[in-house]
Amino acid sequence: MANIKKYIKGLGVCLILLLTGPITFAQTESLGMMESLDPSKIMTILVLIVMLLVLLVAFYLLIILRFMVREDAIRRAKEKGVEYVEEPSAWSKFYAGLTDAVPIEHEATVELDHNYDGIRELDNHLPPWWKYMFYASIVFAVVYMFMYHINGSLPLQVQEYEIAMAEAQANKPNVEEGSSIDESNIVFSDDPVVLASGKTVYDRNCVACHKAAGEGGIGPNLTDDYWLHGGGIQDIYNTIKNGVPDKGMIAWGDVLSPSKMNDVSSYIHTLKGTNPDNAKAPQGDVYKEEVLAEEGASE
Numbered sequence: 001m002a003n004i005k006k007y008i009k010g011l012g013v014c015l016i017l018l019l020t021g022p023i024t025f026a027q028t029e030s031l032g033m034m035e036s037l038d039p040s041k042i043m044t045i046l047v048l049i050v051m052l053l054v055l056l057v058a059f060y061l062l063i064i065l066r067f068m069v070r071e072d073a074i075r076r077a078k079e080k081g082v083e084y085v086e087e088p089s090a091w092s093k094f095y096a097g098l099t100d101a102v103p104i105e106h107e108a109t110v111e112l113d114h115n116y117d118g119i120r121e122l123d124n125h126l127p128p129w130w131k132y133m134f135y136a137s138i139v140f141a142v143v144y145m146f147m148y149h150i151n152g153s154l155p156l157q158v159q160e161y162e163i164a165m166a167e168a169q170a171n172k173p174n175v176e177e178g179s180s181i182d183e184s185n186i187v188f189s190d191d192p193v194v195l196a197s198g199k200t201v202y203d204r205n206c207v208a209c210h211k212a213a214g215e216g217g218i219g220p221n222l223t224d225d226y227w228l229h230g231g232g233i234q235d236i237y238n239t240i241k242n243g244v245p246d247k248g249m250i251a252w253g254d255v256l257s258p259s260k261m262n263d264v265s266s267y268i269h270t271l272k273g274t275n276p277d278n279a280k281a282p283q284g285d286v287y288k289e290e291v292l293a294e295e296g297a298s299e
């Protein structure tokens with residue numbers, strides 16, 4: 001019973017730690033060591049420490065309990081007059097299961113009659129941990145082979161690389177292209193190449209709201225003299241680039257390169273006065289190029 005006293009002493013130490021731990025912790029805080037931590041973090045740390053100590057105590061109780069059970073078993077064995085044999089622990093059972101090795105005492109039973117200059121051979125089983133890993137690797141290889149090389153449902157490294165590059169390319173804001181162009185220096189261009197490119201951009205991105213000929217739909221008519229945000233080439237560029245998010249006009253600056261916005265601005269400029277069918281009623285103010293051109297861009 002001398003042993004159990006040792007355990008109970010240990011338990012006492014644990015309890016003292018449990019009670020004083022948070023207090024010492026709180027004191028270190030007042031020493032200014034924890035100034036950088038906010039109170040919620042300190043709380044979390046305290047709770048964690050308490051949890052740890054509680055776990056420790058629980059573990060200790062378990063050891064004491066096991067000890068007492070063992071002690072009891074020894075006493076009963078003595079009463080019956082038989083020798084006490086200890087049960088193998090769960091761990092040693094598990095370990096034996098993993099290795100499946102014949103204990104050294106019984107090695108003679110698995111000895112083969114080969115003898116090479118005194119080196120003898122044992123006929124142990126393959127260790128199960130190794131065997132099952134081997135089987136698992138075969139299964140893995142089959143699945144891998146199928147997914148990557150036969151079915152092709154998962155990308156190989158090179159494909160992964162290509163996919164990543166394509167994604168990066170697609171997400172890249174096209175700033176390099178004509179990045180020197182902005183609303184302050186854009187000028188109207190009647191270059192057919194520019195206008196053709198502008199029409200392509202328009203047809204791809206703008207038709208849904210402004211309609212094929214710019215007659216207007218969800219978005220305003222772009223062919224009349226009335227403009228909500230100014231009809232000068234710089235105003236148009238500005239509207240396209242920054243959009244009118246509240247009103248449903250997208251900020252194309254995130255999507256189109258400056259040179260594309262340049263082209264589509266010029267293209268829209270050429271639509272002025274084309275009088276398409278089904279034109280939407282005018283919105284905004286009359287924009288007079290001559291007057292405002294002198295004043296510069298205006299809203």
Ligand code: HEC
Nearest residue numbers: 205206209218219220227228229230236239244247248249
């Ligand atoms: C999702 C619909 C939508 C798309 C797509 C769209 N717009 Fe617009 N656009 C609008 C709306 C709505 C307005 C009006 C904003 C307001 O009321 O202030 C507008 C306004 C404009 C104006 C200003 C008109 C004015 O009267 O001042 C221009 C220029 C313009 N859009 C160009 C474009 C271009 C170029 C594209 C394609 C790159 C485009 N829009 C794509 C909805 C759209």
